[in-house]
Amino acid sequence: MRVLLSVAASLDGYIDDTSAQRLLLSNAEDFDRVDQIRAESDAILIGAQTLRTDNPRLLVNSAQRRAARVAQGKPEYPVKVTVTDSGDLDPHLNFWHTGGDKLVYTSNRGAAKLGNRLDGLAEVISLGERLELPRLVEDLGTRDIHRLMVEGGTGMHTGFLAADLVDEIRLAIAPILVGDPAAPRFVGPAQFPGGVGRRLHLAGVEKLGDIAVMNYLVNPGTHPDN
Template sequence: MAKHPYVLLSVAMSIDGYIDDSSDAPLALSNQADFDRVDEVRAGCDAILVGAGTIRADDPRLLVRSPTRRADRVARGLTETPLKVTITRDGDLDPGRRFFSLGDVEKIVYATSPCADKARDRLAHVATIVDAGDPLDLPAVLSDLSERGVTRLMVEGGQAVHTLFLTSGLVDELHLVIAPFFVGDSRATRFVTDGAFPRNPANPMTLAEARPIGDVVLLRYLPADHTSGRPR
């Protein structure tokens, strides 16, 4: 059986399940205390993964922000911030985005076979490009990351990536933060799309923690058969 990193999926959403609204500006779904918690979780991971759509829409930095946490990682022989990972089905990514331009750390792009050459042409000077099959083979992606020394992977979205990981049954831990408001706009983006989720009413996840953080609440879920935080 191929070895996979421990996969922690992190998301914040509104009470009615939206991770963004329909405006051009990103929707703030958390508070400073929770942003600091997320930074701590990032600092404890070997890699952070987002989808190509998130890079295009939000231009995330995906860096550990705390100088103390960065210094602690360096003292442990690690890079200041975890390596950055994305997956793409079209290779349509701008090498000038902060995902690629910020952070002295390796960036890895897993591209489906039909767009792998396009991704290499655009991004080979700023990232490592890996052919991820057609359709994208998520277990193979995780196996490749494991071979690169990734034992703990943080997945931060967006919707298509959340759906892919959760329907594939490859999430070991879910951090779900609930913001104290509704979005109420069907044009906006929900946490996940339709799919066949292994964790369904007949096979639910286990609530391991419920913690208020200011005006938001963190719900930490584990698969029902999962009892540790160790990599598979």
């Protein structure tokens, strides 16, 4: 499976501020770029905290791109995936009521708390006593998920990178400074594979209006479509 981590951040590394309103870091061109990546993905994943905070629909918005997916024999929408250890998920969120299939990965504790709350809305998969991301990726692979797009938030970015599960990072940098230490950052503290000296491969830089999009390959040469 190929895992692509997609994120928009401020110049000083924040993905949001601490206000009640979502900080819009992307512009129209960048939103369209992200929509294209979604259309190319078999599944899109976000963490439960992002789900609760942003209440996203997480859809492919372009009708043309959805039609192209169907013409290729794919579902109209990618599978939507979320991850929760606590099981604290509101069944009224937009995530459950738009798009195609939904999967929830959790622990035994989270599954017990969820009970039948998401019946008819999503498939709940318990990964056992501990919610381990490598096992999540392995399970997705058994479901014919070949391209996974991870859209956040900080916990998911950090977890996937620390577990060395990411093949590619698309990092959009907005010309904004947040400067609030309480605001969420791109990644949190972790032990990352290769240590501090590890350098990722910069495969490209794209200018979209006032946003710079950097494409980093984490393990160059491991996939034929690099």
